[in-house]
């Protein structure tokens with residue numbers, strides 16, 4: 599198994615550590631170089647993470663991950679500055695959810711160009727979130743960002759975790775950065791309100807057909823913040839297929855919402871991290887699908 603090399607750990611411990619990370623004995627944020635690469639890094643802040651790539655001509659960053667963290671964008675930029683003195687040229691959004699993309703102002707002020715799928719802009723514009731920078735440039739199906747000899751391929755494979763989520767691929771490193779749709783070693787999180795059940799299965803099959811070896815997720819993989827593999831994508835697809843089959847019975851028996859959601863269990867996944875927290879949200883989303891046609 600490939601491991602991630604620790605390059606710089608920023609430890610900022612103010613008063614009592616929050617239980618979530620003190621239990622795991624990890625600092626509030628940190629930056630790690632991905633093992634086996636020359637220039638690919640993961641910046642983690644709390645339980646969110648983003649990828650950035652350092653080149654001789656500048657940096658390609660992704661998601662600012664600073665929702666509810668007013669200084670989070672600047673922290674991210676400061677972490678990049680510890681690695682390189684080159685400017686951040688681009689910030690690429692994985693999708694439109696604020697927990698991943700809020701906090702880009704520091705990057706905008708430093709002159710970065712923001713790129714996202716067209717749907718991101720359509721979603722963000724009416725909300726006018728004061729903490730979230732609108733994309734400068736949008737694309738529909740695919741775009742390759744090239745900088746200093748690095749190519750980062752952006753592709754839209756249809757609706758999945760949201761209708762704006764893209765995949766990012768580094769062809770040379772065979773690394774993917776995919777946020778929220780394919781959690782690594784965990785049950786899907788709570789943000790399933792705009793999740794597309796049938797389309798997500800197709801999405802994961804398309805991802806599996808692509809050429810890659812390692813997956814950087816938008817939340818640290820379990821255990822120990824590991825990167826994902828195609829096996830993780832297959833496991834996640836199986837989980838969603840199992841969830842769908844289970845709720846299909848209940849929904850078609852006329853049990854949605856309350857009875858079905860109470861009865862809905864996925865015992866095969868009961869020992870996966872996030873099972874207890876995630877189950878009600880999975881139940882609700884698939885109840886909507888099979889019990890209401892939504």
Ligand SMILES: [Zn+2]
Pocket residue numbers: 693695698759760777778789
């Ligand atoms: Zn999301």
